[in-house]
Every structure is written in C-alpha cells, then in structure tokens.
Amino acid sequence: MQEEGKIRLGISIGDLNGIGCEVVLKTFEDARMLDFCTPVIFASNKTISFQKKELGLDINYHGVSDASKAVDGKINVVNVWKEVPKIKFGEATPEAGKFAIASLRAAVEALKNDSIDVLVTAPINKNNIQADDFKFPGHTDFLAQELEGESLMFMVTDDLKVGLLTDHLAVKDVSAAINPILIRDKVRTIEKSLQMDFGIRAPKIALLGINPHSGDNGVIGKEDDEVLKPVIKEMSDAGHLVFGPYSADSFFGSDAYKSFDAILAAYHDQGLIPFKTLSFGKGVNYTAGLSKVRTSPDHGTAYEIAGKGEADPSSFKEAVFTALHIFKNRKEYQELTANPLQKQRIRR
Template structure:
C-alpha cells in the first residue's frame, strides 16, 4: 500500500466557521484511512472550537514539521505562540492576522513539497489584507506564490463544474476585462484540468454569454459577436470541444448544463450563483492551473453562525477528498505518460 498523502489545512478566519468544519471533518476517524491531515494553526484555538462542537475525543498531535506527522492522527503545526482572543462572528484584525499566518505557513510547506495538497478554510478577504497579502483572495495569492501565468477558479461537484473568466473584480470592470485571448486561455486551462485532474478524455465545455439572451445578435450588446464567439471558434480550431455562447438564465433553468462536462462563465456571480444553488453543500472550489493542488469549501466565513455549532462540514469534507482525488489522478497521469502509454487508450471517464 502506498504512503498516504499529507494534506495541509489552513484554518481561515479564527472567528469564522473554519475550525468548526475542520474539527467536524477530522472527528470521523475514517478520514485517516485516506490521508494524513496536517492543520496549520494552534491547539488552543482548536480546543476552543472543539468545545463549542462538543467533540471531546479528537486529540491533535503537535508537530513542528510535516515529516513528523502521524498517519493515524489529526496533526497540527503551531504557527504562532501567543494567546489569541477568539470572538466568534466578529470580523476584526485578529481574524485576518491569524488566518494569514496559517495560510503563509501552509503555503510555504506546499511550495517546498513538504505536503501533497492544501485545503483552505474560508478567509475574510478584507481583514486579511496586510503588507504580505494584497490580493482579492486565496486564488490570486496562490497564483503569485506558484508563479503560474494563468489560473482558473473552478467550482466542482458531482453534478456541475463551473469556471469563471474573471474572478474577484467589480462587475463594472467585467466587460472591459474579457477578451478572445483571455477566454481562450481559460478554455485551454479548463480542458487540460478536466483531462488531467478529472480524467475526462474528451471534455465538452459550454460557454456562457455576457449579456442577457447572449446579446440577441447584437441587440443587447456586442461582446458575444466581437469577443466570445471568436474565442469559441479559436478554441474549436485548437481541437477543444467548446460550445455557445448560451444565455445564462435559461441554460441553468432548463438543465442544459447536464449535457456538458463543465461550464465557463464570464464573471463571478454568473457562475457561482447557480453553482451554489445546485451544489451548495457538496461544492468545492478548486484552483486549476497551479503546479500543486489547492481546494476549499464553496462557502465563506459564515460569521452569523460561527461558534454556534451549526455549520455543516459537508463541503469541507468534499474539498478534502477532492484534493486527494486530484493529486492521485495527476500522479497516475504522469506515470502513464512516463511509461509512454497513450492517454486515448483509456476509455473510462473518471469523475
């Protein structure tokens, strides 16, 4: 039996639901059959949320380096030593400070290859800002740390996969931020990820329009004719199975998304609102295009229920298992390539 993967876990905002969903996930000892989890935080903060969750039989193994991790326990690396005042449900400087310390330490180990993947609990994108973190979110920070030229915010579940051309930017900037080259780059990333990370041999990708009714042939905007359709045509010339553009409302309402392996939306809410409506509890946020694997639950800090033992761990658990699945798929793909076995020989679609 091969060695279990070491999965790093950053705790997110200490005043949010991050540690609650982490603890509820790791309280199921069956997790240790699939991976060796390593939490980046501090036992005192974890103990606070363990009590609020009424979970008393989960003990953290304190380590200083991933190489010391026990494969049969929940491991934790201390990222600070001082006491932290925890105020569940409060968005403050404390929450952002320790969210960053956890993320930075975990990312350092991820970049160094000391852990096999990273699962990030939710941060507050405002209070985490500091001289070392000036990014709209996890995605952009990890892209910079990885040195990746392009990444794709990719929301995935058993029933739907949605990526976005533009990420955390104001809606007023969306139209000026899309171009044929940018859309084509995202389509190429999505196609490559579907093949390598999800083992779908010939992915079919639906592309959404930007305007209502996908522009109605220019009646409600020209972005479809001038930008999106040329990108789709170029993608097809590059042997990508891209189709569209489709009006977003009807596309999701009539279930057309079920005919495709993934959907490329033009902007954040266009893709994430239907995704969260369809796959909220089981959805996972995956950053495609990085040389390492990072996933997260598809929800935020949920301050309104923080510290009340009301948070569901389902999405976080799915994010953990997705990270394991993707790492293994990538490694198997590399192994097949190194043995010169053509990918086309494998007829199965492994999701």
C-alpha cells in the same frame, strides 16, 4: 512522499472567529477519515484546544513543530504561532485576519517544499486579511502568485463543474477585462484540468454569454458577437470541443449544462449563483491550473452561526475528498502520459 493511501493533507485554518475551525474538526472527528489521508492543520495547539472545548467536540490531536514530522493515523497540528489569539466568534477582527494569513502562508510554504501533498483552505474574510504585505482579494490570487501555472477558479461537484473567465471583479469592469487572450487561456486551463485532474479525455466545454441573451445579435451588446464568438470558432476549428456562447438565464434551468463536462461563466455571480443553487452545499472551490492541488469549501466564514456548533462540515469534507481524488488523478495522468504506449488508458 507518503505511502500509498496516506496523502499528507495540509489545512489552513482560516478566520478563527468564523466556522472554519469547526468544520475542520468536525470533519476529522470521524476517525475513518484518517484512513484516507494524514491531516496537517496549520494553527497552534492552544488554538485548537480552545476551539474544541468551546464547540464541545471529542477529538484528539498531535502537536508537531513542522509538517514534515506529521504522524500517520493522527490529526497533526503545526504550531505556527505561540500567541494565544483572542477568539471573538462572529466578529471580523484585524487579529483574526493576521492569524488567518499566518496559517495560509505557512501552509503554502509547506506545499511548495513538499512537506504536504495537497492543501485545503478554511474560509477567510477578504476584508480583515488585508495588510501591507498581503493585498489579495482572496486565496486564488495569492496562490496564483506563489504557485506555478495559470489559475482558474473552478467550482466542482461530481456532476457539475463551473469555471470563471473573471472572478473577483466588479461587474462594471467585466466586459473590458474579457479579451481573446483571456478566453483562450481560460479555455485551455479548464480543458487541461478536466483531462489531468478529472480523467476526462476529450472534454466538452460550454461558454456562457456576457450579455443577456448573449447580446441578441448585437441588440443588447456587441461583446458576444465581436469577442466570444470569433474565439470559440477559432478554437473549435483547431479541434477544441468548445461551444457557445449560450444565454445564461436558461442554460441551467433547461438542464443544458448536463451535456457538457464544464461550463465557463463570464463573471463571478453568473457562474456561482446557479452552481451553489444546484450543489446544495456539497460544492467545492478548486484552484485549477496550478502546480499544486488546492481546494476549499464553497461557503464563507458564516459569522452568524460561528461558535454555536451548528456548522455543517459537508462541503469541507467534500473539499478534502476532492483534493485527494485530484492528487491521485494527477499522479496517474503523469504516469500514463510519460509512457506514450499507455496514453489510451486515460479514461473517459
């Protein structure tokens, strides 16, 4: 474990043909960032050298053979590969996918053995990462396999937190996937995360309806009445501050979301469209419910601007600060809950 204030922050480099490397390097081009953490990038010296030259970035880094050898006060680069990747900015190539997976696997292994404390992942392309030994639709599913816990895709800012009942699932399959067990598990996961990761003692959670107008009393669909409502009542009766289901079309526009600590959306776009609209590129994708902390920016590879030096690092920088904040909150939570006499100190 690093000394207080020097959390070892691992970074998987993502798709080398996208903007991942650019937002990473731009984030740590500001030397003040090294006051908060020790960054450890999983890539290679030659890869980072090429990217910084192409992007015209003024940044120095320190090559290491292993994350455990990272040096405080420097940007550390773990040499995961010896090859020199062919960078083709703006193109989705199998080679870029191969190196993205290599970086991610190395970073996750370091996270599992505590060589790094937290992980921030740069964007990948869900198509070119597919391989015989990697058949996951994204980071979340892979991390759920590798790390202990019940994963939840949780989009967060200081003022807005949106979790998903189902994430990378076709819309036609959403209703069939939502059942009482899934709802209970996701509510408990989001509740625990709000308490442990964000310091909210008694979180209020809103569930959005599956159908338009939450089914209009069965006129537009029965799932809300027959699946969501009974579980919400059951959990509410058991003492959980769970409410809904709310009609998704008016929930955000009416500012109703401001009355809750988190919102649980039924499916991907129901939650992410309003979240990204309201967060203005400052949002963070957090994988809640796992034994380790992982965040990422709320954008993708952005091939259309890759290599042009136009990428905005704001969301990646927010992902870094969010990871650090959650790590510290978890440590505090564990210390307080280990001593029953101090539990009341967990802040609202």
